[in-house]
Amino acid sequence: MSSKSTSSVISAVLRTRTVAAVRPTGPGIHLKVHTAGKAYNSSLSTSTSSSTPPIEQNILNSSPANHNFHSSKSTTKPHGHKKPLVHYHNLVESGTLRGDEHQTRIIQKLQDLHDELMDYTPPSIPETDPSNSLLSRIFSRSEPIPTQPPDDAPKGLYLYGDVGTGKTMLMDLFYSSLPPYIQRKRRVHFHAFMIDVHRRLHAAKIAMGYKGGDPIPPVARDLAREAYVLCFDEFQVTDIADAMILRRLLESLLNYGVVAVITSNRHPDDLYKNGIQRSSFIPAIELLKNRLDVTDLDSGTDYRRVPRALSKVYYDPLTPSNALEIEKIFKSMTHHDDKDPPVKNRQLTIWGRKLTIPESTSKVAKFKFDDLCGKPLSAADYLEITKTFGTLFVLDVPKMGMDSKDKARRFITFIDACYESKTKLFVTSEVPVFQVFSDEDLDSGKPISDHMRGIMDDLGISQDIVGKSSIFSGEEELFAFARACSRLVQMGSKEWVDTAGQH
Numbered sequence: 001m002s003s004k005s006t007s008s009v010i011s012a013v014l015r016t017r018t019v020a021a022v023r024p025t026g027p028g029i030h031l032k033v034h035t036a037g038k039a040y041n042s043s044l045s046t047s048t049s050s051s052t053p054p055i056e057q058n059i060l061n062s063s064p065a066n067h068n069f070h071s072s073k074s075t076t077k078p079h080g081h082k083k084p085l086v087h088y089h090n091l092v093e094s095g096t097l098r099g100d101e102h103q104t105r106i107i108q109k110l111q112d113l114h115d116e117l118m119d120y121t122p123p124s125i126p127e128t129d130p131s132n133s134l135l136s137r138i139f140s141r142s143e144p145i146p147t148q149p150p151d152d153a154p155k156g157l158y159l160y161g162d163v164g165t166g167k168t169m170l171m172d173l174f175y176s177s178l179p180p181y182i183q184r185k186r187r188v189h190f191h192a193f194m195i196d197v198h199r200r201l202h203a204a205k206i207a208m209g210y211k212g213g214d215p216i217p218p219v220a221r222d223l224a225r226e227a228y229v230l231c232f233d234e235f236q237v238t239d240i241a242d243a244m245i246l247r248r249l250l251e252s253l254l255n256y257g258v259v260a261v262i263t264s265n266r267h268p269d270d271l272y273k274n275g276i277q278r279s280s281f282i283p284a285i286e287l288l289k290n291r292l293d294v295t296d297l298d299s300g301t302d303y304r305r306v307p308r309a310l311s312k313v314y315y316d317p318l319t320p321s322n323a324l325e326i327e328k329i330f331k332s333m334t335h336h337d338d339k340d341p342p343v344k345n346r347q348l349t350i351w352g353r354k355l356t357i358p359e360s361t362s363k364v365a366k367f368k369f370d371d372l373c374g375k376p377l378s379a380a381d382y383l384e385i386t387k388t389f390g391t392l393f394v395l396d397v398p399k400m401g402m403d404s405k406d407k408a409r410r411f412i413t414f415i416d417a418c419y420e421s422k423t424k425l426f427v428t429s430e431v432p433v434f435q436v437f438s439d440e441d442l443d444s445g446k447p448i449s450d451h452m453r454g455i456m457d458d459l460g461i462s463q464d465i466v467g468k469s470s471i472f473s474g475e476e477e478l479f480a481f482a483r484a485c486s487r488l489v490q491m492g493s494k495e496w497v498d499t500a501g502q503h
Contacts, residue, residue: 161297186227220252247284386421390501424501
């Protein structure tokens, strides 16, 4: 597909989709756009000003902030960091992880890439002058766009496997073991990354004006300048706009010397199956297979089936005693710092919109279920909440049925955001939180479908734990429901509670 055709598809989708975004992850495209007589310089981050500008102005009026992104010009190479193999063996020896020969072989691949990165000097990508317009940078002849990766660029990794094969753990281990002098690095859930990309493309389109142009090269350039080690967790393609963008975006990033580490549930050949215009996405699949080391993580061990000691973070049913207990926990976590007391109705700005946080400190927030899921909030809203607050309390979660389908979908999206952001979660609910989606009696005699049974088996959960639900019907919905239940179980474990909420 030509860049002109791709640009048309992107423009059409951006015009029709609801704009929703999380706080972006770096300096981004520096734009200078005159709107209503004012000039706005942008790094594509959420503005925290008290006023709420129009959506286009808000994109162009912000400052960088993200706990997962690091950028510095320092070239100091301190020693003492733990390498992947050493870190892994320490975790096994401490009992945090169980030893696994297959997983050890995967860790060796991460170790090899780690060692190559220590000797790799990425090509220089000069920081752009914020006063330069995007158009002048696009058409500048003094800065040719690379057409091939650097000869010495390490080959990235594409790790795929079913739920429970330890993908996220491996990604966390690799990223945390990168030496401190590699500061141009980024670890991000792929869904959040694509929200950021669409946001940058939207801003670029505005800067180009009616004459148009191709926004992908400058966006890829800025992403590469911000981070030359990119770690994508849960890579998946379900959206035509993402599919049309990805081949050229990934190719451009690799040509700029970016080294990618990707985890996914699917082999590249299975990405975007049955998607609209999939033939246009095939080159992206070939790119992944040719330029990354594609590795299967399936060893036959489901790490989510390993027994975990549960921690007391979920309280049911909705009784005065449970309400009192959860309030005690909230007070114990929020009343120890006089400089950061709980605040009522804090305003969180998300892409020009104000979201009210009922009660919070800078790190801990408390919501009623209806505050979170009774309103039309998006995945971007939930990701922003979970990135802002490391610990969340959600009170009065009801049992949901067909009349609460929208709320159930939002709660699943919220759970996914908590999981992706490694959030510590406390809940009070009408029934055990794993069963809030169950609207059918287990003794009704109605059998669970083979498809649903297979999903539950893959996720390591049982019908006795999560119950039966008639709320969800489609394949993707059923998987999202079962995965949310699985994640709630994992987020209730002692090891999760002991390590979550650190941001």
